[in-house]
Amino acid sequence: MEETQLLSTLKTYLLAGLLMITSLTGHADDLKEDIYILASSSLSEDSLKQLVKDAEKKNLPVYFRGLIKNSYKETAAYFKKLGVGITIDPRPFREFNQPQVPAFVFKGKDKVFILSLIHISEPTRPRL
Numbered sequence: 516m517e518e519t520q521l522l523s524t525l526k527t528y529l530l531a532g533l534l535m536i537t538s539l540t541g542h543a544d545d546l547k548e549d550i551y552i553l554a555s556s557s558l559s560e561d562s563l564k565q566l567v568k569d570a571e572k573k574n575l576p577v578y579f580r581g582l583i584k585n586s587y588k589e590t591a592a593y594f595k596k597l598g599v600g601i602t603i604d605p606r607p608f609r610e611f612n613q614p615q616v617p618a619f620v621f622k623g624k625d626k627v628f629i630l631s632l633i634h635i636s637e638p639t640r641p642r643l
Contacts, residue, residue, distance in 0.1 A: 551578055551619070551622070552577045552618075553577075553608060553620065554567075554577050554578070554579060563597065564599055567599035576601075577602065578602050580605045581603060611629060613629060
């Protein structure tokens with residue numbers, strides 16, 4: 516399966532997950548701060564651009580673990596070329612022990628759901 520097909524499948528799971536969580540809580544806006552989209556430059560430029568644009572429509576941040584080649588200049592040039600913005604923060608990757616990207620993380624009060632290209636996790640408790 517191609518990367519774009521996998522991303523499309525993940526988006527379907529993401530929407531289904533959002534609908535499920537929203538139906539349980541009744542508050543979609545309250546969930547936004549508990550949703551993490553984890554990505555990296557290992558994704559194709561088209562896939563990354565589409566992922567970020569879809570996330571921006573829902574006001575959801577896309578996280579990168581760190582700088583590209585440990586360079587602010589290269590990182591800024593890369594995202595300027597793509598015309599998208601991201602958040603650089605390694606904490607969600609560590610907190611959810613998630614090395615694979617793209618990954619969608621739903622953090623609830625006492626459970627975490629992770630959807631990634633590699634697997635769909637069982638609910639687990641967040642690391643403290």
